[in-house]
Every structure is written in structure tokens, then in C-alpha cells.
Amino acid sequence: AVVARGHGRAKLILFGEHAVVYGKPAVAAGLPRGATATVQFSDAAVHQLTLRSALDEDVYARVECGAALDNVGVDAGDGERLCKAFAAILGHFDCPKTLQVDVTIEVPMGVGLGSSAALSVAVARGIGQLLGQPEQVDEAVDASERVFHGNPSGLDQMMAASKSGVYFYARAYDSELEVAPIEAPALTLAVCEAGPAASTAAMVEMVAQRRLRESQLIDSVNQVIGDTARAASAALTDGDWARVGELMDINHGALSSLGVTTRAIDAACHVARGAGALGAKLTGAGGGGCVVALTPGGAEDVLKAWAEHGWSGFEVTIDHRSK
Ligand code: MEV
Structure with a gap:
């Protein structure tokens, strides 16, 4: 494909935020909306990502990342972390050419609805699909979420990659977060x-x-x-x-x-x-x-x-x- 698309879901934690960091169960919902990334090859010397809100059409940030994954430019908004997250995602893929990534977010950003995880999943899936490297997506999302949140529980990104619905999460110490849909x-x-x-x-x-x-x-x-x-x-x-x-x-x-x-x-x-x-x-x-x-x-x-x-x-x- 010449243009690939990736989606990630926003989420609502219904029960269990914070305690989930200490291994307690949680209940969260994957929302019908989230983030969409369009990814294509570009002729520019650098990888470029533009972040827009579907709510007000504003461009929140435009960031660039050198082909050697050095951060070369940020212009608007909370661009610095976005730029590092973009570089963290790109670092998990083998990119033969530079990429142009356009992301639209359909929920308010940075207010607890998981917009960063939705963005990370959308971008990583879009890149994974364009390059035919889907197996790299999960680790790329992990790396991006660490840039945004330090050491997150994994709940947000799990929801971002899920189907719309309500889920019960349980994580025993030293094991992966598990997820079961609630009917x-x-x-x-x-x-x-x-x-x-x-x-x-x-x-x-x-x-x-x-x-x-x-x-x-x-x-x-x-x-x-x-x-x-x-x-x-x-x-x-x-x-x-x-x-x-x-x-x-x-x-x-x-x-x-x-x-x-x-x-x-x-x-x-x-x-x-x-x-x-x-x-x-x-x-x-x-x-x-x-x-x-x-x-x-x-x-x-x-x-x-x-x-x-x-x-x-x-x-x-x-x-x-x-x-
Ligand atoms: C943030 O959406 C949820 C917290 O539980 C942190 C986390 O799970 O990483 C506060």
C-alpha cells in the first residue's frame, strides 16, 4: 500500500486507576472514538508528524525527526515529548525512506482519556502496516508510552488496541496484564x-x-x-x-x-x-x-x-x- 492507516482507541477507566499500578484489578472501557494516523512515504529529508484535533481542526503540533532518529524540530504545542515518542516508535521499525504521518485525535487530549496511547497505537499500527512490519507494533507502543508516562501499567495501551467495549483487567505480580471482556x-x-x-x-x-x-x-x-x-x-x-x-x-x-x-x-x-x-x-x-x-x-x-x-x-x- 502507498498510504496506510492505523487506529487507536481512547479509553475511560471506570474502576481501578492508580491501584492498577500496584497490581490491583481495574475496569475500563474502550471508546468508540480515538486517534487515526495516515502514514505514507515522503521525499523530505526527515520524518514528519502532524497532530490535529478533530474537535477544533487546530494543528496541535508538528514535529520532525531525522532519519538517524535525532530530533531535529518541534514547532507547536507539547511537541517535545511527541517528538521523542515519534522517535521511539520509529526506532522499532526498519524504515527504507522517510515517512509522513498525519494524526487526527477525536477526544480531548491530555485529560485522562488515553489520547497518548490512542495516538501511539494509531501511529505504530499505521507505520507497521505501511512497512509490512506488524510484529514491531507492540514494542513500539510500549516505548512511546514510556516517553509520555514514565512507567505506565499498560492499561491505556491495552485499551487503545482493543475493540470498543467494557473490560476487566487483572494483573498478578510479575505477569502480564490480562484482559477479559465484560458482557x-x-x-x-x-x-x-x-x-x-x-x-x-x-x-x-x-x-x-x-x-x-x-x-x-x-x-x-x-x-x-x-x-x-x-x-x-x-x-x-x-x-x-x-x-x-x-x-x-x-x-x-x-x-x-x-x-x-x-x-x-x-x-x-x-x-x-x-x-x-x-x-x-x-x-x-x-x-x-x-x-x-x-x-x-x-x-x-x-x-x-x-x-x-x-x-x-x-x-x-x-x-x-x-x-
Ligand atoms: C492513567 O490513565 C491510569 C493510571 O492508573 C496510571 C497507569 O495505569 O499507568 C493512573
Whole structure:
């Protein structure tokens, strides 16, 4: 093929963020949208990547990487890490010519929805397909995600490469993260951005520091989070939304104990519950970023209540039978 395309999915963590870093189970959903990369050979002297948002058509960053994988140029946005991630991906492939990569992202970036993993998977798959080297994709994505997040659990990239749906993750110590689809009825959620995001690596490090000071307590909190994920897996399968919502609230309280909530996140959770959501919690690394609320009857009322406070959001329905 002269032009290849790669896709990666955005994700929502429904239960278990942070505790998953310590080997606890988690529940996450692969969203119907994410990132798309178009990859083709170019005549330029350097590899080029352009990152656009499908939401506002803005070019977020344009980066270049020398054929010898030296970083030669960044122009807009958070280009430096993107440039290093691009080089990390390219380093796993045998490229006979330079490449032009155009990426479009269909969700807000850097707010806990897994945009970086979606991008990494889309770019690596596109390059792997163009060059006929699909076996290099997974390691290329690992390398790119390490550039973005330090030492991530692997949850984001697993979701980015999955089919749309809800998944239960469990990882025993010293073994690979495992993933099993949850046969849940269609799940309707409201998601909003309750403030500027923090860096995932910084939030994970903050939890690690709290755990150094209070190891027994934090291990207990992580255990509670893992237990909510396990209970939620059963409640989701049964379509027991009241229980799923209550478990989200419990999970949120535990995340507050880890120190990763903010005033705006807590307020957005209260507003959602007040507008009829059955439960609400932060999603992703916290310190800012997104809140997810359970709205089986539709997200309209919650989105309206959030908008009155200045938080813009969207409704998403996750149905493993749809795609
Ligand atoms: C970030 O989306 C999820 C965290 O659990 C970090 C990770 O799993 O690597 C906070």
C-alpha cells in the first residue's frame, strides 16, 4: 500500500486507576472514538508528524525527526515529548525512506482519556502496516508510552488496541496484564473536563510518595479500589446500575484518600449526582482532567448541570455489540 492507516482507541477507566499500578484489578472501557494516523512515504529529508484535533481542526503540533532518529524540530504545542515518542516508535521499525504521518485525535487530549496511547497505537499500527512490519507494533507502543508516562501499567495501551467495549483487567505480580471482556448491557455515561489536567507520571509519583509515608494505609486503600473493580465487573454484567453507581462513588472516595482528586473534580461529581447520575468519579490519573458519571437514562440533565458550572462534556454509549 502507498498510504496506510492505523487506529487507536481512547479509553475511560471506570474502576481501578492508580491501584492498577500496584497490581490491583481495574475496569475500563474502550471508546468508540480515538486517534487515526495516515502514514505514507515522503521525499523530505526527515520524518514528519502532524497532530490535529478533530474537535477544533487546530494543528496541535508538528514535529520532525531525522532519519538517524535525532530530533531535529518541534514547532507547536507539547511537541517535545511527541517528538521523542515519534522517535521511539520509529526506532522499532526498519524504515527504507522517510515517512509522513498525519494524526487526527477525536477526544480531548491530555485529560485522562488515553489520547497518548490512542495516538501511539494509531501511529505504530499505521507505520507497521505501511512497512509490512506488524510484529514491531507492540514494542513500539510500549516505548512511546514510556516517553509520555514514565512507567505506565499498560492499561491505556491495552485499551487503545482493543475493540470498543467494557473490560476487566487483572494483573498478578510479575505477569502480564490480562484482559477479559465484560458482557455488559449498553452503558451510557456522561464525561466532562473538570479542569486542566495534570501529568499522569506526576500523579502516579505523588501516590507512590504517600505510600512511602503510609504504606499500610495506602495498600488498604488500593485493596478497596481493586475490590470495587471486582464487584463492579459482576454488577455491570447484571446491568445493576444502582450498584455500579454506588461502587463508582466508593471508588471516588478511595481516590480522594490517595490524594488525586481536586476541588473541581469533587464539585463536578456532586453536581452530576445532584442532576440524577447514579454515581460519579474522576477517571484517569486525576489532579485535574475528566469526571465520568453513570447516566443510564441519558446524559442530558447531567451535561446541562455541568454546563451551568462551565464544564463542557459529552455523552458516550459503550456497547460491545455495536462495533
Ligand atoms: C492513567 O490513565 C491510569 C493510571 O492508573 C496510571 C497507569 O495505569 O499507568 C493512573
